[in-house]
Amino acid sequence: MTVTDAAADATPEGVGDPILDLLNGFIVQLRAAGLPVSLTENLDAMQAIRHVPLEDRETFKYALAATLVKHHNHWKAFETVFEVYFSLRGDEYQIGDELVELPEMDDDEQGDQQGSGDQQGGGGENLTPEELAEMLYQSLMRGDQQMMRGVARQAVKRYAGMEPGRPVGGTYYLYRTLRNLDIDGVLERLLEQEQNEDGEAPSDFEQRLARDEYQSRANQLQQEIEAEIRRRLVADRGVEAMAKTLRKPLPEDVDFMHASREEMASLRKAIWPLTRKLAARLQRKRRHGRKGPLDFRRTVRASLSYGGVPAEPKFRNPRPHKPEIFVIADISGSVAAFARFTLHLVYAISGQFSKVRAFVFIDGLDEVTHMFEGVEDINEAVHRVNTEADVVWVDGHSDYGHALGVFWEKYGNEIGPRTSIMILGDARNNYHASESWIIKAMNEKARAVHWLNPEPQSYWDTGDSIVGEYAQHCDGTFEVRNLRQLEAFVDNLA
Amino acid sequence: MSHRFSDVAALKDELAGVDYLSDEGIAGVVYLADRLQKPILVEGPAGTGKTQLAKSVSEVTGARLIRLQCYEGLDEAKALYEWNYKKQLLRIQAEGGSDEDWTDLSDDIFSDEFLLTRPLLEAIRAEEPVVLLIDEVDRVEVETEALLLEILSDYQVSIPELGTIEAKQVPLVFLTSNNTRELSEALKRRCLYLHVDYPDMEREKEIVLTKVPDITENLADQVARVVRSIRQIELKKHPSVSETLDWAKTLVLLGVEKIDEQTAASTINILLKYQSDINKALKELATADGVTP
Numbered sequence: 061m062t063v064t065d066a067a068a069d070a071t072p073e074g075v076g077d078p079i080l081d082l083l084n085g086f087i088v089q090l091r092a093a094g095l096p097v098s099l100t101e102n103l104d105a106m107q108a109i110r111h112v113p114l115e116d117r118e119t120f121k122y123a124l125a126a127t128l129v130k131h132h133n134h135w136k137a138f139e140t141v142f143e144v145y146f147s148l149r150g151d152e153y154q155i156g157d158e159l160v161e162l163p164e165m166d167d168d169e170q171g172d173q174q175g176s177g178d179q180q181g182g183g184g185e186n187l188t189p190e191e192l193a194e195m196l197y198q199s200l201m202r203g204d205q206q207m208m209r210g211v212a213r214q215a216v217k218r219y220a221g222m223e224p225g226r227p228v229g230g231t232y233y234l235y236r237t238l239r240n241l242d243i244d245g246v247l248e249r250l251l252e253q254e255q256n257e258d259g260e261a262p263s264d265f266e267q268r269l270a271r272d273e274y275q276s277r278a279n280q281l282q283q284e285i286e287a288e289i290r291r292r293l294v295a296d297r298g299v300e301a302m303a304k305t306l307r308k309p310l311p312e313d314v315d316f317m318h319a320s321r322e323e324m325a326s327l328r329k330a331i332w333p334l335t336r337k338l339a340a341r342l343q344r345k346r347r348h349g350r351k352g353p354l355d356f357r358r359t360v361r362a363s364l365s366y367g368g369v370p371a372e373p374k375f376r377n378p379r380p381h382k383p384e385i386f387v388i389a390d391i392s393g394s395v396a397a398f399a400r401f402t403l404h405l406v407y408a409i410s411g412q413f414s415k416v417r418a419f420v421f422i423d424g425l426d427e428v429t430h431m432f433e434g435v436e437d438i439n440e441a442v443h444r445v446n447t448e449a450d451v452v453w454v455d456g457h458s459d460y461g462h463a464l465g466v467f468w469e470k471y472g473n474e475i476g477p478r479t480s481i482m483i484l485g486d487a488r489n490n491y492h493a494s495e496s497w498i499i500k501a502m503n504e505k506a507r508a509v510h511w512l513n514p515e516p517q518s519y520w521d522t523g524d525s526i527v528g529e530y531a532q533h534c535d536g537t538f539e540v541r542n543l544r545q546l547e548a549f550v551d552n553l554a
Numbered sequence: 555m556s557h558r559f560s561d562v563a564a565l566k567d568e569l570a571g572v573d574y575l576s577d578e579g580i581a582g583v584v585y586l587a588d589r590l591q592k593p594i595l596v597e598g599p600a601g602t603g604k605t606q607l608a609k610s611v612s613e614v615t616g617a618r619l620i621r622l623q624c625y626e627g628l629d630e631a632k633a634l635y636e637w638n639y640k641k642q643l644l645r646i647q648a649e650g651g652s653d654e655d656w657t658d659l660s661d662d663i664f665s666d667e668f669l670l671t672r673p674l675l676e677a678i679r680a681e682e683p684v685v686l687l688i689d690e691v692d693r694v695e696v697e698t699e700a701l702l703l704e705i706l707s708d709y710q711v712s713i714p715e716l717g718t719i720e721a722k723q724v725p726l727v728f729l730t731s732n733n734t735r736e737l738s739e740a741l742k743r744r745c746l747y748l749h750v751d752y753p754d755m756e757r758e759k760e761i762v763l764t765k766v767p768d769i770t771e772n773l774a775d776q777v778a779r780v781v782r783s784i785r786q787i788e789l790k791k792h793p794s795v796s797e798t799l800d801w802a803k804t805l806v807l808l809g810v811e812k813i814d815e816q817t818a819a820s821t822i823n824i825l826l827k828y829q830s831d832i833n834k835a836l837k838e839l840a841t842a843d844g845v846t847p
Binding site: 098100101104107108111112113116118119122123125126127129130131132135264265266268269272273276328329332336337340341 | 561562578579582583585586589590592594595597598733734735736739742743745746747748749755776779780782783786788790814815818838839840841
């Protein structure tokens with residue numbers, strides 16, 4: 061029976077308290093994960109689940125998502141919370157007395173195994189590692205979802221070494237399982253197999269396609285394994301604790317300096333739409349911008365048609381204010397990622413500025429403007445900056461004093477009253493001389509000098525950080541640790 | 555209140571019947587929108603069939619499709635209603651000689667006869683079932699969004715001279731957005747949210763098979779594979795579904811049976827529209843070693 065039938069005439073209270081409680085708990089978890097869920101959306105979700113069959117997990121999930129998640133970037137966070145909170149904990153998913161849910165491995169009937177979810181065979185308990193490896197190979201070769209799930213279950217059980225109450229994170233188990241399964245090796249084997257079948261050697265192009273195919277299957281398998289580990293962890297530790305450990309920052313809140321490789325990839329993906337949005341917004345702002353100052357002459361002229369009463373004030377057209385931007389970025393080790401995103405962002409909206417010049421430094425300084433000119437792919441330009449720029453003077457450890465000195469000597473004359481200077485860096489100077497008088501001199505010539513620091517404010521001026529010393533000569537010092545802050549800063553700048 | 559769809563699976567089949575291949579998520583949300591009588595906000599990259607969804611739903615339900623194309627500068631007069639100024643003027647002049655009371659006259663010229671309905675009002679006043687498509691809603695200014703709020707939450711339009719016009723039937727409303735800017739919270743809160751992404755390989759293959767006549771299954775499969783590989787590369791603009799279809803049609807016209815490097819290189823400009831993307835994709839596809847980070 062579906063809930064739809066039962067709830068057709070029911071008032072929301074009639075849904076039954078267990079479900080309401082469950083949903084409330086879920087929403088609390090969502091909010092804790094940083095998703096903005098309003099009260100109306102909460103009510104909508106309660107309405108929505110009356111109309112979908114509860115036993116259909118996918119539909120239930122989409123019903124919740126459609127009412128609660130209004131931003132695509134939040135989907136991943138939602139999914140994680142959902143998987144944990146509504147983890148499969150029915151009778152058939154009991155961890156302890158679980159026999160094996162492996163589809164039977166009979167060579168004769170390999171064909172008709174697909175899709176039959178209920179098919180459970182015995183015997184999996186006694187699988188040898190070799191048999192498991194063979195199953196892995198088969199499941200990847202055929203892309204059989206059901207079989208992958210089985211392999212995932214077995215692999216986690218056998219290799220992850222999960223023990224109740226062990227205080228390690230899911231990633232550790234994942235690592236252990238994957239290392240033992242040696243998926244990369246299996247992929248190689250599959251590819252070789254492909255080649256042998258054809259007889260003739262496939263072109264690079266074909267190989268590439270085949271590899272992508274197997275890679276996507278392998279990713280599927282990895283997801284199954286992750287899901288399995290999560291399921292077991294939830295069973296061990298309970299929902300609330302798990303949701304807490306799995307909580308990850310939303311993409312716009314990911315810290316530049318501590319982003320993992322995956323987070324970096326997601327940041328790189330997020331930045332392109334972001335720049336597009338920002339450019340559209342700035343353009344709009346400019347077009348509908350405020351009027352200029354009162355135009356006295358034209359107002360008086362217009363007043364003549366009202367008998368001398370200035371009924372229709374006239375304004376001057378606003379002068380588009382297009383600043384010239386100098387970006388001076390520290391690209392040493394830890395802050396490199398930050399510099400890279402900022403350069404990317406500034407160049408993506410360079411149409412909003414009359415001119416953008418970029419300088420990078422570690423202990424030496426080099427102008428890299430030419431690397432961005434006429435380049436369509438900003439990513440590639442940024443990559444070139446990181447590899448080709450001549451920024452090492454002595455030892456390749458940040459020396460702000462020397463770098464600023466070089467800048468002042470070579471380019472100081474080019475700073476004009478329309479120049480906005482952005483300095484990016486954590487101001488960790490390795491106890492070299494600060495030369496902060498240069499910032500002061502720059503600020504006297506330039507329109508503004510802003511310092512963007514990717515470190516949390518509480519770390520400023522600790523250890524060898526001397527941002528305070530520079531800050532006293534800047535127009536503003538900003539903590540810019542994530543995309544959200546970066547976007548806000550650039551928005552204000554233009 | 556009768557519902558348009560009996561359940562999710564049936565809806566999915568019906569959509570497939572009009573050549574729109576949905577998935578669980580899409581069908582589920584459309585189904586919910588019908589039950590909850592809420593608008594759907596469809597977001598996603600360009601060319602993934604957002605507008606087509608609204609068209610297909612109107613085809614399935616046999617409802618009339620009323621479309622409001624949004625653009626910058628869209629205003630009340632173009633979206634909601636407008637008084638037929640010229641006709642009003644004519645009416646006043648025609649009465650010029652007689653001594654009709656001004657109040658009668660003003661009642662008269664602000665009546666239904668002089669009202670020009672625009673898409674939103676038309677959808678509200680329609681007697682028969684309609685599907686209202688508000689296309690590319692992200693193109694209007696934030697202030698103009700407010701125009702939509704009343705109609706989206708209460709299905710009514712307030713006209714100062716006439717009073718409030720309530721919907722005779724609740725239209726199924728689709729709003730599409732290419733996500734060029736963040737829509738206001740107020741708008742989002744009133745809608746169900748659906749993100750339509752590029753389809754996975756299996757679904758894309760199905761789409762190619764349904765939409766491109768005379769294509770062999772083998773070729774469709776290859777097309778879907780190549781497109782998937784290209785989408786994994788970091789590009790400015792990934793190929794959309796419509797571009798995939800164009801490419802498949804081209805390959806059929808050229809009589810290609812098996813896509814090799816040569817064919818891919820000479821026709822890739824149908825899939826990708828930036829020269830830098832084309833170069834990058836060709837370079838990537840020619841390396842056997844898979845995705846470079």
